[in-house]
Amino acid sequence: MRQAANPKSLALLALPLVLALVAGCGGDSASTSATTAAPSADSFPAADGKTLEQLAGEGSETDLVVAPTQQVFNEGENRYGFGVFTVDRSNVPDAEVALYVAEPGAKAQGPYPATVHSLETPPAFAAKTTTQDPDAAKNVYTAEVDLPRKGEWQILAMFREDDGSYSYARVPSALVGKFPEVPQPGDRAPEMETPTADDVGGDLTKIDTRQPPSSMHDVDYADVLGKEPIVLLFATPALCSSRVCGPVVDIAEEVKSERPDDAAYIHMEIYNDNDPNKGPRPQVRDFNLPSEPWLFVIDADGKVSSAIEGAFSKQELEDAIDKADADSGVSPS
DSSP states (O other), rough: OOOOOOOTTTHHTHHHHHHHHTOOOOOOOOOOOOOOOOGGGGGGGOOOOOOOHHHHHTTOSSSEEEEEEEEBBBEEEEEEEEEEEEEEBBOOOOOOOOEEOTTTOOEEEEEEEEEEOOOOOGGGGGGGHHHTTOOOOOEEEEEEEEEEEEEEEEEEEEEEEETTEEEEEEEEEEESSSOTSSTTTTTTTOOOOOOOTTTGGTOOOGTOOSSSOOOSSSSHHHHHHTTTTTEEOOOOOTTTTOOOOOHHHHHHHHHHHOOOTSEEEEOOOOGGGGGGGGGGGGHHHTTTTTSSSSSEEOTTTSBBEEESOOOOOOHHHHHHHHHHHHTTOOOOO
């Protein structure tokens, strides 16, 4: 049985995300298209047995800031999410960037080129919580990174400039295996209940900080677990330390409107009585979450199909729903 997380742990462990993302989420840069494909790995220096320091020597240090959107890493392939920002906190939507990783003192692995995903939605799905937040994130970069062993992995981001030269930024280390209790794909999803509109007499402000509240409170997780696919989104739009909760709830609303019958959609807030001083809700502890937001897509057999920490795009959510359908043998509508 998984152990419950320390009730105070979420607020404490979210701090690195606060420092990273609040330092860079503002600005009025133009948005990207829905998805910008990752550049070719051949566009970046080959690792060829070099250390991260040797790779850094092939470029100049950049003023850009690379801010990770997650802190849970597991042995093997990891979806590594991050933002790229200028020193004046403007969002950079179109960098060509790849990551390199290495254990301390060891040779580097990579390059792992990054895809850019837009977090913006049509106005009909953009809540006031998002549109009135000048620091709401606009996009997220993701790279598939191999971290084959537990422990510290140091990270270097390499940027390809327009003239073909390179620049680099140092990225906070990833600690693989630090949070083993967070459910991962293939795990049986925890059993629990989630509050619905009926439970609060229709006053959704008691269980949702979004303005207006989301439409994802009509079903109790316990009633659908093991019966149909579930999109379970832990996020607190008005209180989010990482500034991505509003955008990802908007994205889930957009997908729900287009694919209402493909899953049960549940938005779960983070804090008791929507008050950070009262600690995480029991459902957050059931999933042992050290940060927010988190997306879990659970297949019809009750197993976790996809788990994403931090920001995600519409396409990533749709792909996760399709994967859950395939995992449980359900044909998507």
